Amino acid sequence: MNVTGHTRRSVSIRDVATAAGVSYQTVSRVINAHPSVKPSTRERVLAAIDELGFRRSSTALALASGRSRAVTVLTANTTHHGYASILQGIEEAARASSYAVGIGVLESPDGADGAEVAAQVQRAADTGGGLIVIAYDPAGVRALEAVPEGLPVVGVVETPARPPGGDRPWVWTDDREAAYEATRHLLSLGHETVHYVAIPSSTRRTSARTSGWQQALKEAGAPQPRPVQGSWGPAGGHAAGLRFAGDRAVTAILCGNDDLALGVIRALHEKGRSVPGDVSVAGFDDAPHSAFLTPSLTTVRLDFTGLGRSAFGLLHSVLEESAQVGPHPVSVPELVVRESSGPPPGHA
């Protein structure tokens, strides 16, 4: 393959045809693995392709055929554990299917006006190919809604209240179950109730995590405190933790993600309350560093990378109209008990 001889004007299908002594049409057949080409002809064409260092232009392909083997991911964030892992999963799967992956960050996770988001969706759509929208936050939800009819799109969403219809290709993790499990774990340790610091919700509705937490409390007949609104990062957890630290009645706190939990633990420590001696804290996600914190963090592991792979798989099946199409929730969340949770103070 002639890599070094790269020049401005790239070698085209016609150049190959000339070199091989065939029409460019035949070259097209060869590069598309069309069955009806005489083996000897194919050989000659392949040799010419190799010698000339021909690479088929994906933009010409896209223009002529309308297909594009590309996916663009629309997301409000690329660095938080969940988002980053989903992106990683999508990229992995896309690469395996030789799809190009583009990425567009949605502005103003909170106060974005609809027009701005719609414009970004349009820009992404212009690229051609399919769309995957991470709709864990208001900007993402708006983006998903703004996707024009007829454009191939898969949404990565919070657990929907009820499974969407077959025409709605969505994927999600079972956040409700995860929160339920984590809450039950804390309750089983003897805590009277469990407080909750929430990540920002994608909608005004009660999030799946919040509702799983509430259900566990309800089933146990435990008091149901109001959820505390947090942010995505540790600073929000720190602010919430400062408030909890003054209240001796608080002995167990579930957090909407591990970063929040980190902030809560830090705040409790600053106020002289020990974890888990005085207060138990559990997170959500199992970020890479959570096992190495002191105390190491009890959390619920969610397979975001797998979720990303599923999202791509679903989109792929839509784009290539093969295989089955339908929503498929992914792996079951797994409770990981570590040092940050234990019995409440004075527990028998």
Add this chain to the structure above:
Amino acid sequence: MNVTGHTRRSVSIRDVATAAGVSYQTVSRVINAHPSVKPSTRERVLAAIDELGFRRSSTALALASGRSRAVTVLTANTTHHGYASILQGIEEAARASSYAVGIGVLESPDGADGAEVAAQVQRAADTGGGLIVIAYDPAGVRALEAVPEGLPVVGVVETPARPPGGDRPWVWTDDREAAYEATRHLLSLGHETVHYVAIPSSTRRTSARTSGWQQALKEAGAPQPRPVQGSWGPAGGHAAGLRFAGDRAVTAILCGNDDLALGVIRALHEKGRSVPGDVSVAGFDDAPHSAFLTPSLTTVRLDFTGLGRSAFGLLHSVLEESAQVGPHPVSVPELVVRESSGPPPGHA
């Protein structure tokens, strides 16, 4: 703007021309802001564009003009703090210039064979547009080397031994200075020497971080221990920390990144050594959670997001042949002293 009326076959420049009663050539002039168009004509065309919901096809544009307003980022990783932040910076800057951003993850950060990496570079090049290669690791370095002559590319590299020539558009942070500062900080606290846990290097040469550390030791006349080889994540730090924990002579450890530091601290804690009471630990990068750890982490803040923005800016100036072209190192690293560093045990 007609967003809802999206159909399979999109409206083209000719449709607009017909609607406006002009030739499609004139429409082309309008959408390219060409000066010589009569204002009244322009108005009519603009109205037609708006009414029909016309969007110029970027793939047709790319095919016809050869330009593509796209950048693809080649990287071995998308989730570690530094990588993710650079990507974020690139995306920000690209979006501001309405460039599309693609991403390709390089396989096998360590043992990748050259052919595989070269193929990935080719695939990225096929997309058209420019390339930004994050060359912090062997796969990235190989990718940068495999970029064919004549393709617009910017490398994000470790501090080069000497500034590259003007034809090598590279950006970097001053890692050498950063490591030097951090080491001097620990030395100034009274430690006899400072040990170092390294991140994997991009080459066999001594990395900039390692060399800054060594220089500070040398200048202070301190013993120069061998650097310990770590990985990118906390697990590598944990392994290194376990080894250090047994050696009472070790009182200060500098780590190649914050995750490594987290692992080291955890290991020391497991072995009953307190931080910073018995051992001081400093990290590198100032990841978002580092301020909220207990103890909070002394580290050196590096502006990776700014670095990403610079990388894009440089590529942009190469692609559009405007403005100045040349390597520009970015902001100065900033030492952030927190709780994890202090005087050695028994220090006056």
Add this chain to the structure above:
DNA sequence: CTGAAAGCGCTTACAG
């Protein structure tokens, strides 16, 4: 200031 032609590198029918 505006239009008619040729072409970017491919594919999709249509012929043979």
Add this chain to the structure above:
DNA sequence: CTGAAAGCGCTTACAG
């Protein structure tokens, strides 16, 4: 099994 035509939606000269 293989070729000649038309076209994807735009741009870049060339005309006027």
